[in-house]
Amino acid sequence: MRVALLFAMQAEAAPVIRALGLVPGAHSVDERFGFVQHHGDYRGLQIVLATNGHDAVHGVDQIGTQATVLNAYLTLTANQPDLCINAGTAGGFVKRGGAIGDVVISNGVVRYHDRRIPIPGFDAYGVGSYPTLVRPEIATRLGLREGSISTSDSLDATPECHARMDAHDTQAKEMEAASIAWVCAKLAIPFVALKAITDLVDGGLATETEFLANLHLASERLCDRVVAFLDLLADEPQVFALQGDA
Amino acid sequence: MRVALLFAMQAEAAPVIRALGLVPGAHSVDERFGFVQHHGDYRGLQIVLATNGHDAVHGVDQIGTQATVLNAYLTLTANQPDLCINAGTAGGFVKRGGAIGDVVISNGVVRYHDRRIPIPGFDAYGVGSYPTLVRPEIATRLGLREGSISTSDSLDATPECHARMDAHDTQAKEMEAASIAWVCAKLAIPFVALKAITDLVDGGLATETEFLANLHLASERLCDRVVAFLDLLADEPQVFALQGDA
Numbered sequence: 001m002r003v004a005l006l007f008a009m010q011a012e013a014a015p016v017i018r019a020l021g022l023v024p025g026a027h028s029v030d031e032r033f034g035f036v037q038h039h040g041d042y043r044g045l046q047i048v049l050a051t052n053g054h055d056a057v058h059g060v061d062q063i064g065t066q067a068t069v070l071n072a073y074l075t076l077t078a079n080q081p082d083l084c085i086n087a088g089t090a091g092g093f094v095k096r097g098g099a100i101g102d103v104v105i106s107n108g109v110v111r112y113h114d115r116r117i118p119i120p121g122f123d124a125y126g127v128g129s130y131p132t133l134v135r136p137e138i139a140t141r142l143g144l145r146e147g148s149i150s151t152s153d154s155l156d157a158t159p160e161c162h163a164r165m166d167a168h169d170t171q172a173k174e175m176e177a178a179s180i181a182w183v184c185a186k187l188a189i190p191f192v193a194l195k196a197i198t199d200l201v202d203g204g205l206a207t208e209t210e211f212l213a214n215l216h217l218a219s220e221r222l223c224d225r226v227v228a229f230l231d232l233l234a235d236e237p238q239v240f241a242l243q244g245d246a
Numbered sequence: 247m248r249v250a251l252l253f254a255m256q257a258e259a260a261p262v263i264r265a266l267g268l269v270p271g272a273h274s275v276d277e278r279f280g281f282v283q284h285h286g287d288y289r290g291l292q293i294v295l296a297t298n299g300h301d302a303v304h305g306v307d308q309i310g311t312q313a314t315v316l317n318a319y320l321t322l323t324a325n326q327p328d329l330c331i332n333a334g335t336a337g338g339f340v341k342r343g344g345a346i347g348d349v350v351i352s353n354g355v356v357r358y359h360d361r362r363i364p365i366p367g368f369d370a371y372g373v374g375s376y377p378t379l380v381r382p383e384i385a386t387r388l389g390l391r392e393g394s395i396s397t398s399d400s401l402d403a404t405p406e407c408h409a410r411m412d413a414h415d416t417q418a419k420e421m422e423a424a425s426i427a428w429v430c431a432k433l434a435i436p437f438v439a440l441k442a443i444t445d446l447v448d449g450g451l452a453t454e455t456e457f458l459a460n461l462h463l464a465s466e467r468l469c470d471r472v473v474a475f476l477d478l479l480a481d482e483p484q485v486f487a488l489q490g491d492a
Contacts, residue, residue, distance in 0.1 A: 030323075032432050058371040064361065066428055069315045077276075115310065115358060116400040119454045125304040126399065153372065154362040158404045182312055186278050208365045 001140055001237065003230070004077060004081035004189075005049040006072055008176050009061040010036070010054035011215055012088050013051045015223035020230070021047055029074035033203075034062065036141055037075065043234035050075040059119045064153045065179035072183040082242050083133070083233070084191050086180045087226050090149070090172035092197035093165075098145075099197065103225045104172040105144040106132035106193040110181045113164040113173070131180035131191040137239050142228050147171025149193050151178035155207055190242055194229065196222035247483065248437075249476065250327035251295040252318055254422050255307040256282070257461055258334050259297045261469035262461040266476070268295055275320035280308065288420065289480040309339040310399045328488050329379070329479070330437050332426045333472050335464045336395070336418035337453060338443035339411075344391075345443065346460055349471045350418040351390040352378035352439040356427045359410040359419070360398035362373050364401035373410075376427035379438040388474050391419025397424035401453055419447055436488055440475065442468035452477050 007013035016022075019036050025037035025048075034053035041047070052062035052071050060067075068119025076084060108131065115126035132149075139146040150162060150170040157173065165173060172195040184191035196218040199210035233240055253259035262268075263284050268324040271283030271294075280299035287293070298308035298317050309319075322330060338344025354377065360371035374397075386394040397409060403419065411419060418441040430437035443462040445456035479486055 032434075052319070055371050058367045060365075060367040062371075062372050063363070063368070064372065066425055069312055070319055070429075073316055074320075090317065111465050114399065116402050117309070118401060119306075119458070121304045121306040122309070122401075125301050125306050125308075126310065153399070153425060155364060155368070158406055160404055179312060183316075188278075213328070223353070223458055 002046045002079060002081040002082045003233070004075055004079055005047060005226070006062045006084065006086045006180055007049070007051045008068060008088055010220050012053050012222065013049060014155065015220055016087070016226050017049060019223055019227050020047060022047060029078055031066070033070060035071045045230060045234055048079045048081065049074060064175050065106065065151065068176045068179045069183060069244060072180045076183060076187055076189055081189060083240070084180065084184050084189050085229070086177050086191070086193045087222055088174060088195055089152065089198040089222065090174035090195035090216060091199050091201040092172060094202050096169065096171055098171060098200060100200065101218060101221045102197045103222060104145050104147045104149060104195045104197065105139050106149045106177065107146045108132055108134040110149045110151060110177045110193060111168055112152060112153060112178050113150045113161045113170070116160065128178045128182060130178060130185050133183060133190045135240060138232065140217050141232060144171060144194070144225060145171060149174065149177050149195055151175060155211065157201065172197065179236055194222065194226060247479070248292045248325060248327040249479070250321055250330045251293060251324055251425055252330065252332045253295070254309045254314060254334055256297050258465050258468065259295060261466055262333070262472050263295060265469055265473050269294060275324055278349040279313070279316060281317045281320065283365055284425050288476055289343050291476060291480055293419045294321060294325045294327065300468045301427060305331065308388055310421050311397065314422045314425045315429060318426045321460060322429060322433055322435055326411055326433060329435050329486070330426065330435050331472070331475070332437070332439045333468055334420060335444040335461060336369060336420035336441035337445050337469065338418060339416065340446050340448050342415065344417060344446060346446065347464060347467045348443045349390050349439045349468060350395060351385050352395045352423065352441065353392045354380040356395045356397060356423045356439060357414055358398060358424050359396045360400060362406065373419070374428060376424060377437045378427060384478065387469060387478060390440070390471060391417060395420065395423050395441060397421060401457065403447065405407045412417070418443065440468065440472060450456045
């Protein structure tokens, strides 16, 4: 079985690269964009792990949907995985029971909360509502919180963003999942997102401060659950029913 | 010389396809995404015209940056143009002298006004500020308004969006230019945007109503100026200095 693991930031991916013993890809998909790939075999699973690399102008990780759409497309079409996992960090919500270090697994649909096109048809198109794999047993077995994941291209959120996240009972606010889910929907590749909470959107602290303070901790916690996810996939693939066999 | 013309909507592109006598491309770049290409020779210029096609779920044009990033990448890498033109419609601003039917040409930089990442380095990365071709003679010769073009994934704008557009003296608010400019910057392809004003953001009418009412008119006006742009390129390529010869 082939599995694609997509991360936006190198810091989010580094513990997983180490834990799985992955090695840098011999060929970059398109070196002009700076995307990075690692490959390896983990317990019989063929893994490709892609990160968005760094922006040549600003020297920062190429977070957000713009780089992610293209990296996802290039990685997925080149590797034709049976499952695509988007792993990363996210903001949680105290008012919906979230806590730092929780790992949220997507609950069936990922949406955008920053795309408003108030014309019939275009409105729903903008929100996206892309499908994700739903296997409640996975959350139970791995101690994950199944919840609504919502994407925007901003680390903060406007009142309009909050209204949309409230309406969708968002558990994890992040910056990439919907863009990968869109590519997966078009390519008919099953998609799941795993997001570790680094900051509490409604917790009273500045997101950027809390995000940076907890990025390392959350990335380690994320790694632990990603490896457990892959172990379950290697040991009991029937739980995932990727071939429609359940 | 090879020229790529990128439009988001079929209605925006249709008059140009007719005027240039372009024919549907024999091969779609990736039919799973629904992107559409037309090709043709216009006065010695090899033209590829790409539109984003329709969303299979909602039946609407695939506007916005998500589809545009991928369509731009696939079109530009497959055709290796000497110049990429993003043509389309946009919102203008009464307070900055805008009027329905104006055609704005990018003035050197295109930005995002909906991407806020308040961490040093990431903030500027999110805004983008991608370069565009600057040839003031083109605007003078073609009666275009040279101005700041700004992109988001929403047809409306929040107070945060307005503050950013005001700070950058935005003349045209639209939904694709920055995403194409990003791809062009990475691929080292000169980029220019031409945007016809369909609605006045601060004009007191609902954007969606005004946009739909003026889409046809603005698309015809846009077509007229795109063809004039190509005529100038065919007749006096030195004005464009694409080979660094000016």
